Amino acid sequence: MGEVLRSKTAELFNEPGCAKNQAKSEKERKKGCSKPLVPGAAAGGCAFDGAKIALEPIVDVVHLTHGPSACEGNSWDNRHAATSGPSTYRLGLTTDLSELDIVMGNGEKRLYRAIKDAIARYDPPAVFVYQTCVPAMIGDDIEAVCRHAAEKTGTPCIPVLSAGFSGKKNFGNKLAGEALFKHVIGTIEPEYTTPTDVNILGEYNIVGEIWQIKPLLEKLGIRLLANITGDARYRDLAGAHRARVNMMMCSAALINLARQMEERWGIPYFEGSFYGIADTSAALRTLARMLVERGAPEDLLQRTEVLIAAEEARAWARIEPYREILKGKRVILYTGGVKSWSIVSALQEIGMKIVATSVRKSTEGDKERIKEIMDDPHMVGSVPAREMYARLANDEADILLSGGKTQYVGLKARRPWLDINQERNYAYAGYDGTVALVAELAKSLSNPVWEEIRRPAPWEISADIVPLDCGPQSRSGLGEA
Numbered sequence: 001m002g003e004v005l006r007s008k009t010a011e012l013f014n015e016p017g018c019a020k021n022q023a024k025s026e027k028e029r030k031k032g033c034s035k036p037l038v039p040g041a042a043a044g045g046c047a048f049d050g051a052k053i054a055l056e057p058i059v060d061v062v063h064l065t066h067g068p069s070a071c072e073g074n075s076w077d078n079r080h081a082a083t084s085g086p087s088t089y090r091l092g093l094t095t096d097l098s099e100l101d102i103v104m105g106n107g108e109k110r111l112y113r114a115i116k117d118a119i120a121r122y123d124p125p126a127v128f129v130y131q132t133c134v135p136a137m138i139g140d141d142i143e144a145v146c147r148h149a150a151e152k153t154g155t156p157c158i159p160v161l162s163a164g165f166s167g168k169k170n171f172g173n174k175l176a177g178e179a180l181f182k183h184v185i186g187t188i189e190p191e192y193t194t195p196t197d198v199n200i201l202g203e204y205n206i207v208g209e210i211w212q213i214k215p216l217l218e219k220l221g222i223r224l225l226a227n228i229t230g231d232a233r234y235r236d237l238a239g240a241h242r243a244r245v246n247m248m249m250c251s252a253a254l255i256n257l258a259r260q261m262e263e264r265w266g267i268p269y270f271e272g273s274f275y276g277i278a279d280t281s282a283a284l285r286t287l288a289r290m291l292v293e294r295g296a297p298e299d300l301l302q303r304t305e306v307l308i309a310a311e312e313a314r315a316w317a318r319i320e321p322y323r324e325i326l327k328g329k330r331v332i333l334y335t336g337g338v339k340s341w342s343i344v345s346a347l348q349e350i351g352m353k354i355v356a357t358s359v360r361k362s363t364e365g366d367k368e369r370i371k372e373i374m375d376d377p378h379m380v381g382s383v384p385a386r387e388m389y390a391r392l393a394n395d396e397a398d399i400l401l402s403g404g405k406t407q408y409v410g411l412k413a414r415r416p417w418l419d420i421n422q423e424r425n426y427a428y429a430g431y432d433g434t435v436a437l438v439a440e441l442a443k444s445l446s447n448p449v450w451e452e453i454r455r456p457a458p459w460e461i462s463a464d465i466v467p468l469d470c471g472p473q474s475r476s477g478l479g480e481a
């Protein structure tokens, strides 16, 4: 690991805003948070991937991956971050470094040419350049190349020091926050400011979730100055330092950015969630209170209560028809991070029973939250597929909520499964999103296919019925006849 990367990694591991890190001894802190990567496990989960996930939703800029094209292929658009306009972010550009470039020392030249080419073709407001393992190992100075390219072209070029081997996905989120803080936020003054300007951090507009939140803020007259980074525009991010309050959607992702923005520009931050009715209301209340404390008109508090009452009543009325289907149904929630508690609270609100919730990627704060909201918290770490299968097959739960990787375990155990991770096809944020989640849960649970596939096969009931055998023996038998 190069010296710059090593010192940056050590600095980020020592995040003062992270309660988990601060609880460790100095010696432990030096080791960092990341467990050593298991060979093969880095694909799709390395620091580069985490940085890309956090920054790729900036929709009007060019994202250029400096490294072999396989790195870009692993991370391209894997969160379905939606856009309301430009789609430059989906280009998937890479310098496609080859062995020859490495041997000949052509990496930096190739990067410079690629930046110039991208600017000439797409005229973006900025280019984000991601470092991957190979250029980090051969010592390409992407910061110097970006500086030089920005001087020559007049377009900001943002180096993201995200060599995959420096840590896992969560650490990559922090590297992304670092790049935003160092090179983007505070570089442009917004055209105007209001006393109700806010930023949301760690929201990536998965399947359009920010569009379920933004109308609520607009009804209250709260301006979303910058969403960091779902459906974001470069100029909005560059002026994000003028917000009055930062809301952090995921404690593990961009806490370094929230803390540094508070230190440099005095923007207070809080952690909240827009999953579930109660949490959405709590987030709106906290936003309103903090804005009033920072000079927004006092009537914002009362208007917020009026909006919450109306929206909650509307959401509960829409949920009512599903209540009978969902009441008492048992759920295994296999996700992590902030979702481990925010989805728990949403499911409990509608009368479901949480059999277990995973805390694989959760912080100590997330775990405390779970203990607060669950009478009997069943927190689990990584559960091997075999164990998960046994729990489902033994009828310990009615439905599995997880990401795509675990879906086959649920399907093999013939249990309903619902995707709540980044690959999902439905947006579940805010009041409307909670209603959508409830509707999807009810659809999955009441789908008649589950009854069908759990029924014994005809040959398991009657010895007279022989299963159709399409194997080689049967084929040869037919041939002989």
Ligand code: SF4
Pocket: 042, 043, 044, 046, 047, 048, 049, 067, 070, 071, 074, 131, 132, 133, 134, 163, 164, 165
């Ligand atoms: S950055 Fe490194 S760990 Fe990540 S995908 Fe590329 S080679 Fe693999």
